[in-house]
Amino acid sequence: QEEKKQLTLKVEELERKLESTSAQNIEFLQVIAKREESIHQCQLRLEEKSRECSSLARQLEMAIEDAKKQVEQARERAVSRERAAQSKVLDLETQLSRNKTELNQLHRSKEDAERRYESRLQDLRDRLEQSESTNRSMQNYVQFLKSSYDNVF
Numbered sequence: 001q002e003e004k005k006q007l008t009l010k011v012e013e014l015e016r017k018l019e020s021t022s023a024q025n026i027e028f029l030q031v032i033a034k035r036e037e038s039i040h041q042c043q044l045r046l047e048e049k050s051r052e053c054s055s056l057a058r059q060l061e062m063a064i065e066d067a068k069k070q071v072e073q074a075r076e077r078a079v080s081r082e083r084a085a086q087s088k089v090l091d092l093e094t095q096l097s098r099n100k101t102e103l104n105q106l107h108r109s110k111e112d113a114e115r116r117y118e119s120r121l122q123d124l125r126d127r128l129e130q131s132e133s134t135n136r137s138m139q140n141y142v143q144f145l146k147s148s149y150d151n152v153f
Helices: 002-152
Strands: none
């Protein structure tokens, strides 16, 4: 009887484990089903993305062709601009040469004017120094006169 009771308890325990395992199996089956559905959805999205990639690849090829054409046109425009720029550079070099000649003439004129100015400035300094010397002499004389008058009176 005791053995029967223990066996019954074991059977009940095993039945609980079986029910638990069955519940887990059901949960696992549900998870698997969800994952399979997810995989199916991913495959559908992958196919859609593949079609998009093919379309984008075609668009890219067309864009590359257009870019090549534009690059060629830009290259032609650049060559044309370069020719125009070279012509302008030659004109500017000629003008620069004329301007340098004119600048050299202006430098010579400026140097002449500076020499005349320095000469005139030196003359004025000499006169000023002479004037100051005369002024000091007069002040000394006035001072002499003042001290002489002070001594006399």
